[in-house]
Amino acid sequence: MDIRIGIANSPREISFESTQSSAEVEKIVAAALDSDAKFVKLTDGKGNIYLVPVASLAYLEIGSEESRRVGFVA
Numbered sequence: 001m002d003i004r005i006g007i008a009n010s011p012r013e014i015s016f017e018s019t020q021s022s023a024e025v026e027k028i029v030a031a032a033l034d035s036d037a038k039f040v041k042l043t044d045g046k047g048n049i050y051l052v053p054v055a056s057l058a059y060l061e062i063g064s065e066e067s068r069r070v071g072f073v074a
Helices: 022-034
Strands: 002-007 013-017 039-043 049-053 057-062
Touching: 002 049, 013 049, 022 039, 022 057
Parallel strands: none
Antiparallel strands: 002 013, 002 057, 039 049
C-alpha cells in the first residue's frame, strides 16, 4: 500500500510503499498521537525504517491495499 506523509513547514512529502495493512498504520499513528510519543516509526516494503517526529506531522495519506493493474483497459 502507498503511504504519503506530509511534514509541517516543508514543501516535500515522504512517499513509500509498505507491506503493513492500513489498519496497522492507522493504529501505530493513533497510538503515537494519544501517548505523546516523540516519533512515529513505519517500515516500507524493502525494510527501510522511517522515523517521523509527531510534532512535525502535518498529514498522513494511506492508499488502498489493492494491487495495481498492469496492461491496457478495453
